[in-house]
Amino acid sequence: MNWIDPHVHMVSRTTTDYEQMAMAGCVALSEPAFWAGYDRSSAAVFHDYFNHITTFEPQRAADYGIAHYCWLCLNPKEGEDMGLTREVLAFIPEFLERPTVLGIGEIGLNRVTKREMESFVAHVDLAMEHEQLILIHTPHLEDKYKGTLQIVEALKRDSRVTPDRVLIDHAEEHTIDMIREAGFWTGLTLYPNTKMAMDRAVDIVEIYGSERLCVNSACDWGPSVPLAVPAFAMAMRRRGHGAELIEQIVHANPAAFFGQCPKFVIPG
Amino acid sequence: MTESNDNACPLSQREIIDTYFMENRSRILDVAAFLDRLERARVKDAEDDFRFRALREAMQALVGDSATRTKDIQMILSDPKTDLLDERDQQSADGAARE
Numbered sequence: 001m002n003w004i005d006p007h008v009h010m011v012s013r014t015t016t017d018y019e020q021m022a023m024a025g026c027v028a029l030s031e032p033a034f035w036a037g038y039d040r041s042s043a044a045v046f047h048d049y050f051n052h053i054t055t056f057e058p059q060r061a062a063d064y065g066i067a068h069y070c071w072l073c074l075n076p077k078e079g080e081d082m083g084l085t086r087e088v089l090a091f092i093p094e095f096l097e098r099p100t101v102l103g104i105g106e107i108g109l110n111r112v113t114k115r116e117m118e119s120f121v122a123h124v125d126l127a128m129e130h131e132q133l134i135l136i137h138t139p140h141l142e143d144k145y146k147g148t149l150q151i152v153e154a155l156k157r158d159s160r161v162t163p164d165r166v167l168i169d170h171a172e173e174h175t176i177d178m179i180r181e182a183g184f185w186t187g188l189t190l191y192p193n194t195k196m197a198m199d200r201a202v203d204i205v206e207i208y209g210s211e212r213l214c215v216n217s218a219c220d221w222g223p224s225v226p227l228a229v230p231a232f233a234m235a236m237r238r239r240g241h242g243a244e245l246i247e248q249i250v251h252a253n254p255a256a257f258f259g260q261c262p263k264f265v266i267p268g
Numbered sequence: 269m270t271e272s273n274d275n276a277c278p279l280s281q282r283e284i285i286d287t288y289f290m291e292n293r294s295r296i297l298d299v300a301a302f303l304d305r306l307e308r309a310r311v312k313d314a315e316d317d318f319r320f321r322a323l324r325e326a327m328q329a330l331v332g333d334s335a336t337r338t339k340d341i342q343m344i345l346s347d348p349k350t351d352l353l354d355e356r357d358q359q360s361a362d363g364a365a366r367e
Contacts (some may be wrong), residue, residue, distance in 0.1 A: 039359075080356045111361075113353040141361035145343065147348040199288070200338065202291035207275045238287065240278035 001243070003229045003250040005029040006258070007106070007135070007169055008185060010057050010068070011049075017219070017226045022064035024230045027251075030069040030258065031057060032106035032135050035077040037221065043087035044058055048072065054098045065216055069264065070133045071105030072096070079110065079119030083094035103127060103259045104133025108170060109147040121154060126162040133261050136168040136184075139173060141194065148175040152182050156171060167214065167257055170195055174206060185257050189218040190228035198228075198235040205236070210245055214254045300325075320365035 008029045010018065021029070023213075031053050033046075040046065045242060053114065054068045061068035072095055074088040095101060104127040109116045127134050139147035155161050168179045169187030172195065179186050189195040201215055217228035225231065230252050236246045259262040277284065306320070326341045331332060334340050347365040 032304045077359060111353060111358065113356050115355065117352055139361065140361045142345060142347045142365045143361050145346040149350055150352065172342060173336075173339040174346065203277075203338075206277055240283075 001025050001233060001247060002027045005217050005229050006214045006254040006256040007032060007218045009034050009220035011053060012221040013219060013226060015060055017064060018061055022066055024227050026066055028217045030102055032071040033073045033075060035075040039078050043084060046088045047091060050095045052098055053242045054095060060101050069100045069102045072101060073104050073107045073123055076108045076110040076116055078134040079116040081114060082115055082118060085100050085119040085122060089122055093130060100264055102258055102264060103133030106137035108137035108151055109139050110149055112143055112147045124158060124241055138168060138170045144172060152178050156182060165260055172196060185212045185258050188215045190232055192217055192223050194228055200230055201232055202235050202239050210249050213249060215249060318366050319364045
């Protein structure tokens with residue numbers, strides 16, 4: 001079965017991971033800009049990073065027949081620094097025309113602070129000015145509920161935002177209702193310890209259906225599994241679900257969301 | 269035997285137990301061992317830790333008869349205050365609310 005991983009951080013993975021993902025049926029993936037594990041010291045580092053994920057990673061992926069796309073932003077974990085945010089936002093437009101950039105992401109909130117919200121709104125404004133898709137990061141653990149609530153309310157306040165051009169990621173049982181009721185796409189992140197466990201993700205499909213729903217590995221340098229999407233497919237089969245439903249979630253849905261960007265070519 | 273259609277798992281209760289009992293047996297023993305380990309700790313210096321308190325409350329929800337235990341426990345482990353913080357207090361989350 002061909003599949004797409006809509007959220008990966010391949011900058012922190014090995015080339016062997018690309019090879020194994022390709023062998024398991026991965027035909028495309030998208031890499032949101034993320035936190036390096038530490039707060040970066042200058043905007044110049046982001047410039048280099050955006051170059052990296054728009055040139056080096058697409059080539060590494062192409063060597064194994066995988067189409068690599070990406071999203072640009074200053075990650076919410078660094079959103080407390082508005083000066084840095086403004087510097088980075090100033091040069092993001094020069095990257096937006098690159099052939100593999102799908103939009104602005106992953107933007108959102110981390111500890112759910114006033115300055116993080118200011119940074120988030122500035123990113124949404126940039127996305128609207130340049131007619132970009134948006135990929136949203138929702139906060140971790142005890143901050144997820146309040147952060148998702150704040151993000152959804154902020155997006156609803158901006159009349160320019162079209163919900164079907166926004167995917168809100170890292171949803172869990174206590175946040176999925178507010179995301180779906182507002183009409184946004186939902187992302188489930190399949191992690192070994194935090195976010196969404198495999199069988200809970202299958203529960204979500206059974207309870208809410210598959211419309212506007214994507215699953216991803218969000219694999220990075222932390223505990224994460226690059227083959228989480230095919231593992232989800234296996235968990236679905238184990239639960240008695242058929243190939244058509246699985247294919248919709250792991251391929252057709254991400255292709256439909258990404259396909260709103262004319263640069264995205266449906267692979268596989 | 270009763271049948272349910274809305275949002276149903278395709279498997280019967282019997283099939284769910286046959287397929288998933290062993291891994292959940294293992295998980296509940298892991299939790300029990302974690303609690304025993306806390307009792308055996310060299311120094312008892314975290315009896316009132318906010319994370320331990322949240323887990324105790326979550327375990328109460330686990331043995332209740334709610335049909336939405338997962339969501340209920342997610343909320344027990346969430347910060348009940350939804351306002352924006354004035355400034356960042358720490359970079360990473362703890363897994364349970366401190367207050």
